[in-house]
Amino acid sequence: MQALKDRIAAEGQNLGSGILKIDSILNHQIDPKLMFEMGEAMAAVFRGMNVQRILTAEISGICPALTAGYALNVPVVYARKLKPITMAGPVYLETAPSHTKGAQVNLLVAAEFLHPHENVLIVDDFLASGKTLAALARMVRSARANLVGAGVVVEKSFESGRTYMQQQGFDIPIHSLVTITSMDDGKIVMA
Amino acid sequence: MQALKDRIAAEGQNLGSGILKIDSILNHQIDPKLMFEMGEAMAAVFRGMNVQRILTAEISGICPALTAGYALNVPVVYARKLKPITMAGPVYLETAPSHTKGAQVNLLVAAEFLHPHENVLIVDDFLASGKTLAALARMVRSARANLVGAGVVVEKSFESGRTYMQQQGFDIPIHSLVTITSMDDGKIVMA
Numbered sequence: 001m002q003a004l005k006d007r008i009a010a011e012g013q014n015l016g017s018g019i020l021k022i023d024s025i026l027n028h029q030i031d032p033k034l035m036f037e038m039g040e041a042m043a044a045v046f047r048g049m050n051v052q053r054i055l056t057a058e059i060s061g062i063c064p065a066l067t068a069g070y071a072l073n074v075p076v077v078y079a080r081k082l083k084p085i086t087m088a089g090p091v092y093l094e095t096a097p098s099h100t101k102g103a104q105v106n107l108l109v110a111a112e113f114l115h116p117h118e119n120v121l122i123v124d125d126f127l128a129s130g131k132t133l134a135a136l137a138r139m140v141r142s143a144r145a146n147l148v149g150a151g152v153v154v155e156k157s158f159e160s161g162r163t164y165m166q167q168q169g170f171d172i173p174i175h176s177l178v179t180i181t182s183m184d185d186g187k188i189v190m191a
Numbered sequence: 192m193q194a195l196k197d198r199i200a201a202e203g204q205n206l207g208s209g210i211l212k213i214d215s216i217l218n219h220q221i222d223p224k225l226m227f228e229m230g231e232a233m234a235a236v237f238r239g240m241n242v243q244r245i246l247t248a249e250i251s252g253i254c255p256a257l258t259a260g261y262a263l264n265v266p267v268v269y270a271r272k273l274k275p276i277t278m279a280g281p282v283y284l285e286t287a288p289s290h291t292k293g294a295q296v297n298l299l300v301a302a303e304f305l306h307p308h309e310n311v312l313i314v315d316d317f318l319a320s321g322k323t324l325a326a327l328a329r330m331v332r333s334a335r336a337n338l339v340g341a342g343v344v345v346e347k348s349f350e351s352g353r354t355y356m357q358q359q360g361f362d363i364p365i366h367s368l369v370t371i372t373s374m375d376d377g378k379i380v381m382a
Binding site: 015019021022023024028029030032036059067070074076077078080085086109110113 | 300
């Protein structure tokens, strides 16, 4: 997606250790118009697949999931990291390591919002090691829903998340709007 | 906003102690179409006020802020509760009590995303005690920006957040899409 590539080239910062700072676009400040274009671009890829629900993880996955959900006209559910007191009843619980916070984080989805046999598309901000995507995919499997694919805003292909997903048995189409092939030497190299 | 009132009447649950569960609409599952209508309805109120930026707080404020920002075509910034490692440089820091999590939470906005003299609209999911709204308003004041108003999805008027905002010196227009006037006796009474 050229508009997003241009913005990352202009505003992205390589903080080292594979950490990409794009706070001005995705994680802290949001350009709503660009976010809508992202959602539309993601929806365009999966439109023929009868997606019935989008699953994402808070926090940074919420905006691309909302805009993709708007374009596909399907409900969105975002996994919570902390259980709010309004969450009652059974939950699907998975854990994944946080790339930017260090520790393991919980991902919780109320069982009432993931239904058996539904076609679920996972949307997230980053695909790096694939561990968050795999945790979301395990939730879909636990709910006996059908995982039809995953759409991510930025893929860091050098962290081999696609391979990890396959190794975990999730052989699904994955679409990334922008692929970063290297962050060596302080650079941000996009495919 | 009638569509939202209807949904709250159908799906909202009064959990007691003033806690409203509307996870199926706002805090966990999202109906993107309804969320867009909410953003549009909020934007319609503030359209003449030359809004230049929207400020909200993660997590549940993000979706209404994004859709209002889309309708007004202005950038959105959401206050973070934990400092991500991508956040460098000076920040505005305020604290507010969390209604649904108990403890005090930090609200952090990188100084680079709040500019002096900018016209800022605050958007949030709930107006209850007004403490989160006031914390966001203090940030706007610290940044020497102009606070033009606040838009919230659901106001619990019996918790007197408007009065609190005035007592704190924030005499701004506040618009709520739905006002709940009482949650006594397990009911949800809307204006």
